[in-house]
Amino acid sequence: MEVTRRNFKESLNAVCSALEEADFLAIDGEFSGISDGPNVSALTNGLDTPEERYTKLKKHSMDFVLFQFGLCTFTYNQAKSKYITKTFNFYIFPKPFNRTSPDIKFICQSSSIDFLASQGFDFNKVFCHGIPYLNQDEEAQLRKQTEERRNQHANGVGTPSYISPSSSKGPAHVPDEHKDFIERVIQKVDSLFTSSEKTVDLEPCTGFQRKLIYQTLNWKFPKGLHVETIETEKKERYIQVSRVDDDERKRREQQKLEREQEELNDAVGFSRVIHAISKSGKLVVGHNMLLDVMHTIHQFYCPLPEKSSESVSFLSRSAQHSFSGSFLTPPKSYISARSKLIEPFHNK
Amino acid sequence: MEVTRRNFKESLNAVCSALEEADFLAIDGEFSGISDGPNVSALTNGLDTPEERYTKLKKHSMDFVLFQFGLCTFTYNQAKSKYITKTFNFYIFPKPFNRTSPDIKFICQSSSIDFLASQGFDFNKVFCHGIPYLNQDEEAQLRKQTEERRNQHANGVGTPSYISPSSSKGPAHVPDEHKDFIERVIQKVDSLFTSSEKTVDLEPCTGFQRKLIYQTLNWKFPKGLHVETIETEKKERYIQVSRVDDDERKRREQQKLEREQEELNDAVGFSRVIHAISKSGKLVVGHNMLLDVMHTIHQFYCPLPEKSSESVSFLSRSAQHSFSGSFLTPPKSYISARSKLIEPFHNK
Known part of the structure; x- marks a missing residue:
């Protein structure tokens, strides 16, 4: 076999x-x-x-x-x-x-x-x-990292999939050449609240643009959204934004942690x-x-x-x-x- | 393409x-x-x-x-x-x-x-x-080796595909455990001279057995044979023995040198x-x-x-x-x- x-x-x-x-x-x-x-x-x-x-x-x-x-x-x-x-x-x-x-x-x-x-x-x-x-050391290290993230979540410290470490509480500084792009993202996400769609996939973009999106959405929509970066089989990354209530948001965070745990077993x-x-x-x-x-x-x-x-x-x-x-x-x-x-x- | x-x-x-x-x-x-x-x-x-x-x-x-x-x-x-x-x-x-x-x-x-x-x-x-x-040095070195072999051949020093460097003029010393094997090879080659077949493929064997075969055939049949080791795509080596007259033998040696030249170009x-x-x-x-x-x-x-x-x-x-x-x-x-x-x- x-x-x-x-x-x-x-x-x-x-x-x-x-x-x-x-x-x-x-x-x-x-x-x-x-x-x-x-x-x-x-x-x-x-x-x-x-x-x-x-x-x-x-x-x-x-x-x-x-x-x-x-x-x-x-x-x-x-x-x-x-x-x-x-x-x-x-x-x-x-x-x-x-x-x-x-x-x-x-x-x-x-x-x-x-x-x-x-x-x-x-x-x-x-x-x-x-x-x-993974060898024993690598496995132990990864399990520790996952455990720490899980504890942070349980203690309500941050919502790991949403708040980027570098995100601030104020509006993000968006360089001129990205202003149109970010404006279009905001319009797309805004439309989530007036349509029957619950999820929108943004187009693939650079790491810097993703950072701007996270910062902007975190500031503009502090509640009611679940934001997640998805990587395709072809290594392209795009952001998926979903309209969620508080329970749904917690459920998704929990799901994400479980998925991480399973990915860790896959990595071993x-x-x-x-x-x-x-x-x-x-x-x-x-x-x-x-x-x-x-x-x-x-x-x-x-x-x-x-x-x-x-x-x-x-x-x-x-x-x-x-x-x-x-x-x-x-x-x-x-x-x-x-x-x-x-x-x-x-x-x- | x-x-x-x-x-x-x-x-x-x-x-x-x-x-x-x-x-x-x-x-x-x-x-x-x-x-x-x-x-x-x-x-x-x-x-x-x-x-x-x-x-x-x-x-x-x-x-x-x-x-x-x-x-x-x-x-x-x-x-x-x-x-x-x-x-x-x-x-x-x-x-x-x-x-x-x-x-x-x-x-x-x-x-x-x-x-x-x-x-x-x-x-x-x-x-x-x-x-x-090949890089330039490797190519130059290989061309030199081939050239030397070609010159040796032109000067009649040895027939490179046939006489192994370690072959002697006397009968080879065949260890007891290989005597039956070598005896069977001799019979097979002997039968070439009484049959219409011009070529016989021996079964794949070890490097040591091939050495014994070369030494034995060189001593038993100093003329009338062309002996060559063939490597299959699967890296198995076997010996091919052909009954040839002197002209045919020279023609084959020449062919072999030309093939080597072509293989060298392939290697570049x-x-x-x-x-x-x-x-x-x-x-x-x-x-x-x-x-x-x-x-x-x-x-x-x-x-x-x-x-x-x-x-x-x-x-x-x-x-x-x-x-x-x-x-x-x-x-x-x-x-x-x-x-x-x-x-x-x-x-x-």
Whole structure:
């Protein structure tokens, strides 16, 4: 099953159920590159100690991004004596949450991109529809900001969607070249009070013009309006003005806060899958999995510790048990319990 | 007209004709990002001197990649009193030429990628079908290598596609676990001499096995064979063995060298368009064009000079005359000579 930003929310329950019922899990990541320094064979020299490998990968691989995460759950079916598998293929992209959130930069390595292209990889699914994510710090910070805004609202301090921080109580100073524009806006909004329409969408305009509109409307119509900036899919911003009574206005503010809360959960995005894997405590297997695990921690949890030993104890805390294994291409919908593929994972 | 690796060669003549007949040109680039340090508005502060802007962009923008290059040619038609425009939209990607050529790493900035995605940008066209390019140094180095190989061939030193540098005159040492495999290869090749088939494709195998095959065949069949490694679109390598007489063998070697020469021209790729623009000496206009010009020099010519003054004199040598202008979206197929758009470029 392919999972992008478009179907992530509706797929999350299926992912969590699959994790819950699974006996063990397999993961595999695709990256925008492998090494920003030594060539790949030097980076993954078979004679390195685990510590050496960890140190090299930490130094040379972490500025690339994990942009596809494959998850396969294995559940043993007694009646059929078979493992039932469920596969999920997540496309991931660090889409900025808003204009003030971190603007992630990541490296692409031409040979890796070219290899993925030759295998039919769909880059549009990553860059246009990739699921966003936040690490623990980013999530905590955003939740704090939202909480503060919610408290301000509960205490009646301002109506956040309406009063801009820079709005004053007096009339806004409107530069000459914008006077006609603002005059037309006032007429449009005025007409709301004499027509049956309850809402008017103003035309898209610049940030400065939006500031003038907020200031002017705040001063001209201190009550009876709900004013909100809407951003289209194409990143155009326009202002929507609605005629509301006091109850309606409060209800809308409440709705807006709830929407913000939901947007915040959306922003945590794919990290929720990683949290669920960690929480499941299930065995996770993978091929050459150190790099996948390091990217997973780095991208969805926190900066990597200096030493791999700390990382390993972190891993066991996070229930990221790692064993080497290899699985079939293309994925099979079931694998017999007597399959040689499973043998290395039997308790002996 | 959209131009990718798939139709680049057949489009090149049309591009060159358009450049030749044009009165002036307009260009615009799309990049994988803008700034790896200060935010974009600080980077393009309107109060900066040209020198300051140049220094900032050189420091913070050159690790991104120009991956789409828009070219519009304007030709004045006296009879119609109109400018006739031709537009070309090139998708560009630094696909590595071969396994030993530079493996370019470039940065992507999430907000830039997200903006392009919101505008319907097709990333697959860049990463899967982008036209490759070489800067002047890379091109010179590759041409030298090819020339050396050609000279070796002309002097009869080796038959490059056949004798591996590490091949010896004695029988190859074949490790036990590969003996069956090599035995089967010998039987297959042997059968070429008793069948009507002239060519046999061996199954894909590892680099080490290919080395064993080359060494074994070189020793077992010193004459009468042409052996070549073929790489599929999916990056799988297999060996093709053909039964040939001496003339045929020479003809094939010659063909191979010619193919290499053509591949080399393909590798210079999009840089040929930039060379043609430079050679045309035509006026080039663009909006906020310093960044486009800097990326163009950096990516398709040579490292940027320390000072913008050197860059400007380089530019004028390269006939990259730069003026600010702005053009319509979507592109128009003609613009009247009396259009206000053209006015800023009139000689006054």
